[in-house]
Amino acid sequence: MSHKLNNIVDKTFPKEERLNSKKLIQELFEEGSSFYLYPFKLITLPNPDKDSKKHQILISVSKKKFSRAVDRNLIKRRIRESYRLNKHFLYSEERAIKPLLIAYIYIGKEIHDFRLIQSKLIKSIHRLMDEASKS
RNA sequence: UGAAUAGGCCGUCUUAUCGUUCCGAUUAAUCGGGAAGGAAAGUCCGGGCACCAUAGGGAAGCAUAGCGGCUAACGGCCGUCAUCCCGAUAAAUAUCGGGAGAGGACUAGUGCAACAGAAAGAAUGUACAGGUAAUGCUGUAGUGAAAUCAGGUAAACUCUAUGCGGUGAAAUGCCAUGUAAGCUUGCACUUGAGGGUUCCCGCCCAAAGCAAGUGGGUAGGCAGAUUGAUUCUGACGGUAACGUCAGAGCCAGAUAAAUGAUAAGAACCCGUUUAUACGGGAUACAGAACCCGGCUUACAGGCCUAUUCUUUUU
Numbered sequence: 001m002s003h004k005l006n007n008i009v010d011k012t013f014p015k016e017e018r019l020n021s022k023k024l025i026q027e028l029f030e031e032g033s034s035f036y037l038y039p040f041k042l043i044t045l046p047n048p049d050k051d052s053k054k055h056q057i058l059i060s061v062s063k064k065k066f067s068r069a070v071d072r073n074l075i076k077r078r079i080r081e082s083y084r085l086n087k088h089f090l091y092s093e094e095r096a097i098k099p100l101l102i103a104y105i106y107i108g109k110e111i112h113d114f115r116l117i118q119s120k121l122i123k124s125i126h127r128l129m130d131e132a133s134k135s
Numbered sequence: 136u137g138a139a140u141a142g143g144c145c146g147u148c149u150u151a152u153c154g155u156u157c158c159g160a161u162u163a164a165u166c167g168g169g170a171a172g173g174a175a176a177g178u179c180c181g182g183g184c185a186c187c188a189u190a191g192g193g194a195a196g197c198a199u200a201g202c203g204g205c206u207a208a209c210g211g212c213c214g215u216c217a218u219c220c221c222g223a224u225a226a227a228u229a230u231c232g233g234g235a236g237a238g239g240a241c242u243a244g245u246g247c248a249a250c251a252g253a254a255a256g257a258a259u260g261u262a263c264a265g266g267u268a269a270u271g272c273u274g275u276a277g278u279g280a281a282a283u284c285a286g287g288u289a290a291a292c293u294c295u296a297u298g299c300g301g302u303g304a305a306a307u308g309c310c311a312u313g314u315a316a317g318c319u320u321g322c323a324c325u326u327g328a329g330g331g332u333u334c335c336c337g338c339c340c341a342a343a344g345c346a347a348g349u350g351g352g353u354a355g356g357c358a359g360a361u362u363g364a365u366u367c368u369g370a371c372g373g374u375a376a377c378g379u380c381a382g383a384g385c386c387a388g389a390u391a392a393a394u395g396a397u398a399a400g401a402a403c404c405c406g407u408u409u410a411u412a413c414g415g416g417a418u419a420c421a422g423a424a425c426c427c428g429g430c431u432u433a434c435a436g437g438c439c440u441a442u443u444c445u446u447u448u449u
Binding site for chain 2: 012014015018022023060072080081082
């Protein structure tokens, strides 16, 4: 059992854990609940697809705030890397939660370095856990 | 040695750990290999490719503009002539070197023109001379680049020649799914409402009836899509752009969108130092989205070539 869990908690980031369905994305933005945790805005929704066992995430950086594609790529890569290294908190055995759809929207006005993004992302994951276990 | 100008090139690398994507092997989880740019950018030109209700004639519009060549094509590139500018030599014109520009037509028409001048074409007159019935009627002087059968100007309208159908990979084809509408085909009807093309002519489509097929969404998948006007090397032809032949190579293919993150070191610049070394700093512009050929713009730092100037040594 623990071996299987280790598989999920791996530091991989395959396609199943990315949100790439137009329909689900639309549902998430229309019906999801959101909160702010600088430099992110998070929107979450329990995954309507009951077969799915994993959380799916989406990362977005506004084109208005960062007009150059290079900057947007850099921020998205840092967020994605932070999530990949820290997502194991979401899969903890003690506090299992239902699979979620999560959108990370970067609302910061400048490009923050990896350490800050990572620490904030860990905080956001803990908050997600709290909110999910309440309901 | 340093600086300026012009042209060309490069534009971080290595290792470790953890990841992403594509391909290929064996095995069902590993292993091996590939993975952003010179501009991928702006979307300004030119093509390929695809579709549309034929795209024909005329007008309009837009683009181009010596001559010759290259090319799939071009508004690009190469060569060359003339013009203008700069420098050198010789001396008033030529030779050499470098640079600049949308370089057809002002004996078709219209417009415009600083200063000077009476006057720059529907406006008037100075001096002297000539002439007349009379008059700037005529000549010369005077102004000016140009003055009464003029000349300049087309990055002024315009004219001439040539080219241009439109849309744009969210194109388009196939598969899967299968409530309406819609769409397609055939038949019927011959009324043609209305619609398409910037406009006109022309042409084309075409509502309401019947039959058959198809049919969005849920919900996406595959093709298009990466082997190509391809890259490298060599030979030959050509002043050159470029072409031909031969050999070798495969060099991103994502799709809410991969090509990364972290750490250590090297390389680069500055300061101290004989040196080792130590400390500090900088690491630009920027991210493929159907594919090519150009143009334009951005760019830290470094390298090479040519010319000019400067410094040191001989």
